[in-house]
Amino acid sequence: MKQPLENKDQSLFKYEANPQAIESESFRQIRECTNLDQFSRDEQQVVMRIVHSLGYPDVAEQVRFSKNACDAGRKALAGSHTILCDVEMVKQGVTKRMIETPPVCRLNDPKTVELAKSTGETRSMAALKLWDTELKGSVVLIGNAPTALFRLLEMIRAGAPKPALVIGMPVGFVGAAESKEALWEVHESLGIECITLLGKMGGSAVTSASCNALLRCNRNEYY
Helix, strand or coil, X not given: CCCCCCCCCCCCCCCCCCHHHHXXXXXXXXXXXXXXXXXXXXXXXXXXXXXXXHCCHHHHHHEEECCXXXXXXXXXXHCCCCEEECCHHHHXXXXXXXXXXXXXXCCCCHHHHHHHHHHCCCHHHHHHHHCCCCCCCXXXXXXXXXXXXXXXXXXXXXXXXXXXXXXXXXXXXXXXXHHHHHHHHHHHHHCCCEXXXXXXXXXXXXXXXXXXXXXXXXXXCCC
16 A cells, blocks of 8 residues: 655745744835825824735725824724724724724624614614714724715714724725715714725725724834
8 A cells, every 4th residue: 555655845835934924024015015105103004904904005095094093093992992893804803912892793783683674774784873872982993884884974973972083994886985985075074083995995804904003003013
């Protein structure tokens, strides 16, 4: 009976396996190929995380920060204010070792399911009705559902408590670009700080990565 050939090298491919080395080299390359001159130090960290998540340096041109977005977000995160997420994927993407209280997602709450059925709207919209007591001073992460971002703006305009920061980066073809444009257009009149990524690109990964960038800034972890 033939014995299997022994693979002395134990690897068929050459690649970097050290996580710290991978991360350091990734952000070295990102700095080299991305125009970051117009951004502050903290904003650069967010933009680089977005570029890292999408693998597309030119996306930096689409990122928008309100005047005090990073400061407001960092203070809220440092104070362990609630992190509200539109979907579970965003919630799972927030680095747990950097926070004391788990992020909150109400999408699968039974009350949300019933509300959505009774109104005929998306569950992402209905879930926001359960945010009322948690919204004030929170950090809101919307990375999947444009309808959730539209509903949030409607709620704030109607007098709902204001979050400390809205990171609004839903992805898609129906309403995604429009919801982010709306956020950018009305954030000043509504009196809210925001970070957004204009256009169709976005998603759960870039949204949670943007939050993680601010958490890292609070720990003085800069690239």
